[in-house]
Amino acid sequence: MVKLGKSNTRTRTKKGTRNKQTANKQTTKKRTASKQPTKKQTTNKQTEKKQAKKYTKNYTNKKKKTTRSKRKLFWKIIILLVLISALYTAKSVFEFVEYQSSQSGYTMSGQDFIDKVDDIAIVEYRKSGILPSITVAQAILESNWGRSKLTQDANNLFGIKADSSWWGASMTFSTGEYYNSKVNAKFRKYRSWKHSIEDHTDFLVKNKRYERAGIFDKKDYKSQAQALEDAGYATTEDKNGNKIYADKLIRLIERYNLYKLDDKVLVY
Numbered sequence: 001m002v003k004l005g006k007s008n009t010r011t012r013t014k015k016g017t018r019n020k021q022t023a024n025k026q027t028t029k030k031r032t033a034s035k036q037p038t039k040k041q042t043t044n045k046q047t048e049k050k051q052a053k054k055y056t057k058n059y060t061n062k063k064k065k066t067t068r069s070k071r072k073l074f075w076k077i078i079i080l081l082v083l084i085s086a087l088y089t090a091k092s093v094f095e096f097v098e099y100q101s102s103q104s105g106y107t108m109s110g111q112d113f114i115d116k117v118d119d120i121a122i123v124e125y126r127k128s129g130i131l132p133s134i135t136v137a138q139a140i141l142e143s144n145w146g147r148s149k150l151t152q153d154a155n156n157l158f159g160i161k162a163d164s165s166w167w168g169a170s171m172t173f174s175t176g177e178y179y180n181s182k183v184n185a186k187f188r189k190y191r192s193w194k195h196s197i198e199d200h201t202d203f204l205v206k207n208k209r210y211e212r213a214g215i216f217d218k219k220d221y222k223s224q225a226q227a228l229e230d231a232g233y234a235t236t237e238d239k240n241g242n243k244i245y246a247d248k249l250i251r252l253i254e255r256y257n258l259y260k261l262d263d264k265v266l267v268y
Contacts, residue, residue, distance in 0.1 A: 158200045
């Protein structure tokens with residue numbers, strides 16, 4: 001009886017042990033199953049990864065675009081600076097050439113103009129005594145180096161008006177009589193610049209006010225320029241109402257060395 005009891009006890013123990021092991025295995029499987037992600041969780045993670053990649057890609061593209069934009073802006077600034085530098089250099093070269101030319105007598109832009117009128121001015125001096133420097137300076141000032149509309153359309157170099165003593169052709173132009181004011185007036189029209197210079201001489205000789213101002217007795221350009229202003233050849237004034245015609249003529253003569261023309265005709 002005692003032996004049978006022991007055998008039953010062992011049998012029960014083995015069964016109990018198996019049951020515990022089975023229960024433990026089932027518990028472990030449940031725990032493992034609970035740790036494994038579900039299909040939905042897996043899908044969500046994949047979606048998150050895709051979004052993260054997309055965001056990273058967009059950020060990288062934006063960064064590249066920003067870098068390109070900065071590079072473009074940089075090169076635009078460089079090109080602009082180069083152009084400004086080139087323009088400044090060209091301007092400096094032009095001014096240097098003009099300065100060099102003025103040292104030899106005239107500016108490059110005025111040489112052709114002066115060459116067209118200086119010989120005629122010398123011939124006219126012998127008729128009237130008006131210095132060539134004065135005639136050329138007046139032609140420059142009144143015609144703006146031959147570019148004025150009056151000169152181009154009417155060959156009128158000196159701005160001489162068509163008064164009652166004039167029987168030739170005429171044209172109406174706007175003129176600045178006083179500071180900051182314009183009026184319309186009739187001006188003489190000529191066939192050529194030569195005729196304009198010749199008539200300039202006749203105009204000064206026939207109008208007694210120039211003789212009274214002593215212009216024909218003066219033997220230097222400064223005195224003749226002042227005599228022209230005193231006789232009322234032009235009413236040019238500055239903003240303060242001061243007459244500046246003589247000063248303008250003198251500055252032109254001295255800037256372009258026109259007084260050298262007088263040396264060809266004056267005997268000291």
